[in-house]
Amino acid sequence: MNNTFFKKLKNKQIPAESGIFLAWVLLILAFSILSPYFFTTQNFSNILIQSAITIVIASGATIVIASGGIDLSVGSVLCLSGILMAMGIKADIPAWASILIGLSAGTLMGAINGFLIGVVKITPLIATLASLSVIRALAYIITDARPIYGLPMSFRIFGTGYIGPIPYAFVLAIFVALMLLLVIKRTRTGRYTLAIGGNEEAARLSGVSLWKTKIAIYALAGLCSSVAALILTARLNAAEALAGSGIEMEAIAAAVIGGASLAGGVASIPGTIIGAILMATLKNGLTLLSVQPYFQQLTIGIVIVAAVFIDKIRRR
DSSP states (O other): OHHHHHHHHHHOOOOHHHHHHHHHHHHHHHHHHHOTTTSSHHHHHHHHHHHHHHHHHHHHHHHHHHTTOOOSOHHHHHHHHHHHHHHHHHTTOOHHHHHHHHHHHHHHHHHHHHHHHHTSOOOHHHHHHHHHHHHHHHHHHHHTTOOEEOOOHHHHHHHHOEETTEEHHHHHHHHHHHHHHHHHHHSHHHHHHHHHHHOHHHHHHTTOOHHHHHHHHHHHHHHHHHHHHHHHHHHHTEEOTTTTTTHHHHHHHHHHHTTOOTTSSOOOHHHHHHHHHHHHHHHHHHHHTTOOHHHHHHHHHHHHHHHHHHHHHHTO
């Protein structure tokens, strides 16, 4: 009887989100014990704000990873989108129109990535690595490496406003994540994305238009990057060419921790949300413990390696 019980327990499928949520709770308990400043309303509000950008970027990364691809250009797209928004506002273009310009630019940059991957047949790693360099260079050229600051409150509210006790940025991030969840679960693009990630050749033989789907996938990732640019630029009250550097690694880590498989075909937006909040909690707690920034980077690197290792175990 005992052997039968343990076999059933072993074979029982436990949602990946449950394990991530438990890890997050344990992390909160650990930091609450180690720092008297961690378990406060203000600090949790800070964590939600810090996680908002990662949630948005990681949601876009999740759909890309689900297709069996990778996007290393999200930080650069974020940077240039934010700069275009700020430049529009400084040129006396209404805030809403400047935001629309930035969102459109981000979507276009993502679509170009999709074109390079789906039509030109450049591997995702090389295509998005090239985009990372080109877009970041354009950001430096356009701004002459100088920040653009002094933005109106009608724009800054996206990064500094609150709806009750909840930061507006976090609400916007969850809204974007839920929209991506609907795309994956309820649309043809979502179904095709998982099919391509599961077996690209089988998807092609089934009549899936690979190049159209890939353009749509990377365009969505670009749109997510530009929404993150809106939040970050509004929060900092400035746009600069250094913005978003390194955020692609955090996004990939959050997506993989959340249950997305680097082999493709699997995606979990709820898991990605928890993974992004877990990453923000880790960075916040280490900062409160006065851990040096380079040790924080070391810790995040270890988390990324652990996430990839866990992904391999899940696929066995």
